[in-house]
Amino acid sequence: MRPHLPAFDHAVMDPAPALYAIRIHGHLGATVLSAFPALTSQGQGADTVLTGLLDRSALYGVLAEVEALGLDLVEVRQLTRHRKSPEPGDSRSP
């Protein structure tokens, strides 16, 4: 009974999963990490980076969790499938 994100109006159909890195401020403990079973976590300085192969809906699901748990999202980055060269626009920060 987890809340869903609303349907994105013009979501591009993108069936191929890609490797994403999601950076969150602060170290995450066992409880919060259990919300992201499909991702591996790594502490990087004061941040936690969650990494995993995600398709669009899985990605949005992760972002919804991050939101629901009041976590401090720093960056979302796609690690594979660069269109050209990575630009600042490829990542989203709050």
Next chain:
Amino acid sequence: MATATPRLIDRGDLLDALDRAASTKVTIVSAPAGSGKTSLLRAWADRPGQPHRLAVMQVQRDQHDAQQFWLALRGAVRQASDPTSRAEPPTATPSFNGRAMVDRVLSELTDARHGITLVIDDLHELHSPEALAQLTRLLTNLPPNAHAILATRRDLPLHLHQLRLAGELAEIRAADLRFTEHETRELLDASGIALSEAGAALLHQRTEGWAAGLRLAAISLADASDPERFVTEFSGSNRAVAEYLMAEMLERQPDDVQHLLLRTCLLDRVNGELADLLTGRPGSERILLGLEDANAFVVSLDPERTWFRYHHLLGDFLRLELRRTLPKEVATLHRRAAAWFADHDQVVEAIRHTQAAGDWPVAARLLADHSFSLTLDGQGQTIQALLRAFPQGTTPAYPELALVRAADDLLHGHLDEAAAHLAVAERYVATAPPDRQRRLQVAIVSLKLWLARRRGHLAGVIEQANLLASPLAGQSDDDITLDSDLRAVALMNLGTLEAWSLGLPDAERHLQEGAILARRIGRPYLEVGCLAQLAFASGIRSFATTRQRCHEAIKLAERYGWGAEPIVAPALVTLAANLVWTGEFDEGERWLQRTAQALQTDTGPGIRQLLHLATGRLHAGRGHHREALEELSAVERLQSQLAGSHALASQVTGWMLGMQARLGMLDQAHARLAALDDERANSGEISNARAVICLTEGDPAGALGALADVLNGTAPVIGDVTLVETHLLAGLAHRALGDQRAANQAAERALALAEPDRLVLPFAMTGAGELLEALPRHDTAHAALLAEILDVLHGASPAANDQPSSPPTEELSPSELRVLRYLPTNLSRPEIASELSVSVNTVNTHVRSIYAKLQARDRSSAVQRARELRLLSAGRTR
């Protein structure tokens, strides 16, 4: 539990900011979980001297149902505009018209005597794109005295740029909601926490002024032995703020509190009894009350403080913790909760928890058993969401769901899909255990009748209807409830089908039974449906009865706010048609407009045919032949979507031909005439059309020939309405042939047939004006009707008021009524006496009595009053 209670502090600056924002049309408070949105709204609402009344609502968690959202919103608005209102609460219907709902809310906001501010909290929980679009419409059309404040965790696809450009949109965002260092200090002081300036600054810095973080910290600090050390440790930690503080707070709670929180976090809302059941321990209510008093992220939902919910952030953490530490208990907890909700008639919650427990077969059965009553409760979209929750591909494994899907398809007009799902369900019934077989059969028959009705197809279904004749015996209450719901719906559909195929006596009986059953089981929606169809079913039999039934159905519908819903459309359109028949064109037109409004969301071909037909008649009566022809053509086009033949099909065709002839489209009319099958071609309605064509072509003798079989009674006719037309056409033909005496006789016969229902339309549409003008008034027994018809033909709409303003002081006796009907004529009292074969004294007595009862001074005011009261026609029921 903490000894000191962390208090909400008065955030004056923020409240002022909200005050300023609320002077615009719409204010959006958009900030992440735990930013203090709800607390701000509550504090603002409780502020003394609020100029506006507040309509406050909180969107339910994970709300997918547009109708449930709008009902809650409308309820809040109504409560705010008139707290003492005794009207029925907004009630759900299976056919939800979002557009009409927005219109209604807007008009309630406009009519409210005080300004109203609509406060919608947790709007991000609304997942219905339909509802969001409707909300956009509401917000951009708010009346001058209304405002709206929306609180949401994230920006929503509301398209409010117009408002933004106009400077009518204000936003309060996360940065505005952050606690300042000063406010942090105040919060700590108010919670009785002694912390140094440096400690407070550190805490503020570490939490970045995040409201939930500060409140969590305050709870832990309140009973920390060394608050300074707590803050130092916290700020030295690299852990995420929310998790650190949440874990700290939980750990500090006594065991029984932790035990309760973990085992009840799966619920959207919890009460003491339910919590006792889930924890296996008594005393839960006391704990919940204590948590709320301590401001520990638990809030009560009702003034009596029996139901509680957890702050979303706390709930989410607790669920993670439960799954991590007690994974094996999750399914059991869901099962226990499901059982409790099922016992307390909260079916949707019961199904959700059964699904969450992974008990799919049980969930399928529960949903199948209740889908019908949920549909009737207007929870169609909730059913869809529940269906979607089943794992993909379970339909074959749980064939009961085919029934649910069929009902869902029917509701949305997907008739082929519904038929396919019904076929699956039928195959399953054969293999179902005997104890379930019969009720499943009843369900299938009910749905088949519904489908047949939508398709206008009676044959092949009606013989199965005897299954509905007897209630199930020896079943549980649930079974009986299901059975009653199904039977009421089946009776409504059966009666409707029968009415459409002119099986009138059965139709009325079934619809009456349906209405009685619906009332008994408390289903006003079905009662309105049966009454509305009943009004239609009596449509061409007796106008007086019909009008009464129309008003009855409409009145009941209006009581529940369904005055413009598809369910009542048959009564609306029947009333309109009725008014058109009696020449009350303007009033009829108003009801036609209301019917069109009610049918915005229902594209069912049958009811649309009625709307076009009545509109066509109105145009015909007003002499707008081209418009009439267009409407009648629309009726024929819709016929292709229906399997059964329309009861009034020959009238539609006949009138179309007549309109074509009057418009000079004689070639088309002849071609169409030649293409008709014999049965249709020999009907009275087509004979009339043939006569119209002959008259247009200057062949009155041919016209009389065409009418011969109708006049001698051998041609089948729909009813007197056809015969009135026949006599008028015959009269016109005689007149054209120079035989005035025969013309007068024909006109008199037409008047005699028209008198009981006071039919005016046939006179208007046949262009019988000259014929009637030529009829000597002293030569007719129907002078009152004649006078009214001539009024209509000269452009006056009679009795503009459809319902009499006040009844006469006393009912008129039958003999008084007989005398009354001569008053509009120019006959003297002795002449009336001789017409009625009574003495002049008797007539004088009656006239005095009539004047007294109608409170009239003279003959003309008595006639005026009698017209208003609709006493001038000799109705059959009188």
